[in-house]
Amino acid sequence: MEYIQTILFQISASRLDEASQAAGLLAELDEHRRFLKGQSGFRDIRITRSINNEGNVLVVLETQWTDDTSLVRYETAEPNAAAIIRKHEGLLVAGSLQVLDMEALRTETSFKAEEAEEKEHAAYARLTLPIAIPLGILAFALLVIYGLSRVYLEIGGDGAVALAAGMAIGVLVVSFALANSPKAPGWLIGGVVGLAALALMGGTIWALANEDESKAAEQVNGGQETETPTPGGETPGGGTGGGIAVTMGDNKFDPAKITVSAGAAVTLNITNGGTAIHNMRIAGPDGNYNTDDDAVSDPNLVPGGSEATIGWTAPDAAGEIKFQCDFHPTEMVGTITVQ
Numbered sequence: 067m068e069y070i071q072t073i074l075f076q077i078s079a080s081r082l083d084e085a086s087q088a089a090g091l092l093a094e095l096d097e098h099r100r101f102l103k104g105q106s107g108f109r110d111i112r113i114t115r116s117i118n119n120e121g122n123v124l125v126v127l128e129t130q131w132t133d134d135t136s137l138v139r140y141e142t143a144e145p146n147a148a149a150i151i152r153k154h155e156g157l158l159v160a161g162s163l164q165v166l167d168m169e170a171l172r173t174e175t176s177f178k179a180e181e182a183e184e185k186e187h188a189a190y191a192r193l194t195l196p197i198a199i200p201l202g203i204l205a206f207a208l209l210v211i212y213g214l215s216r217v218y219l220e221i222g223g224d225g226a227v228a229l230a231a232g233m234a235i236g237v238l239v240v241s242f243a244l245a246n247s248p249k250a251p252g253w254l255i256g257g258v259v260g261l262a263a264l265a266l267m268g269g270t271i272w273a274l275a276n277e278d279e280s281k282a283a284e285q286v287n288g289g290q291e292t293e294t295p296t297p298g299g300e301t302p303g304g305g306t307g308g309g310i311a312v313t314m315g316d317n318k319f320d321p322a323k324i325t326v327s328a329g330a331a332v333t334l335n336i337t338n339g340g341t342a343i344h345n346m347r348i349a350g351p352d353g354n355y356n357t358d359d360d361a362v363s364d365p366n367l368v369p370g371g372s373e374a375t376i377g378w379t380a381p382d383a384a385g386e387i388k389f390q391c392d393f394h395p396t397e398m399v400g401t402i403t404v405q
């Protein structure tokens with residue numbers, strides 16, 4: 067804020083020349099300017115006079131100060147403008163001297179500060195939307211691509227197709243409704259988008275959590291299988307073992323009948339030539355699935371085009387041992403003849 071001392075006085079027409087001469091009142095006030103420039107808080111001085119060629123001349127002297135303390139300090143010590151004018155009292159119209167302390171309500175500098183703030187605000191508003199909207203759309207698109215792919219993978223098969231179709235219809239219906247109500251308030255559109263984003267995020271988190279669980283379960287299964295001791299053990303006289311190639315198709319084993327010598331250690335080299343996920347589980351000598359003497363393909367799940375192995379030792383006694391694919395246990399079965 068700005069503080070101003072305003073001094074008003076009138077010089078009578080007949081004394082104007084005297085006031086204007088060298089070392090006169092006006093010259094002394096000019097000189098006072100040098101003193102003012104050394105004062106702390108001093109800003110500016112302005113001396114104006116009324117424009118009239120006849121009659122008394124009104125003179126206005128203003129000194130501007132940055133704060134009221136500086137103004138008061140100036141007023142209460144000498145030299146100051148009011149004291150200088152009083153020394154030349156004879157030149158003045160009697161009773162015309164007035165000294166006023168004023169406070170600026172509005173100044174160009176204060177307007178400038180406000181305008182700069184407004185401009186800054188406008189620039190902020192101008193920049194935010196053009197940056198925020200594309201970023202938001204990009205984030206949403208990435209969420210759709212990443213999140214939906216996770217969800218579809220986790221659901222798999224017909225469920226994913228049904229979900230995709232349902233969502234496509236949902237998007238069409240909502241878009242149709244919004245396009246047909248041009249007066250739809252912003253919060254409604256924002257709410258629909260927000261809900262969609264929330265549902266997507268929820269689905270993504272659900273899919274990621276499920277994926278981790280099934281991975282963990284798979285690892286546990288794998289671990290158990292490798293720890294399971296192979297029953298029987300190698301018998302020196304037990305015929306040739308080695309590798310036996312088995313191809314899995316949709317949904318069958320080829321060959322479905324395998325013959326091995328009693329006590330032979332064999333490795334089944336399994337290839338999934340089909341497109342569906344399969345596996346191979348050998349029931350073992352007890353003839354039952356999901357018991358301790360089972361041998362299961364490693365890895366347990368064999369996607370289409372992948373390979374797996376089973377290290378297995380045939381029992382010493384001759385007999386028939388069955389095997390199956392856990393995913394297609396009715397059609398995808400076979401037997402190992404031990405002789």
Ligand SMILES: [Cu+2]
Nearest residue numbers: 344391393394
């Ligand atoms: Cu199968």
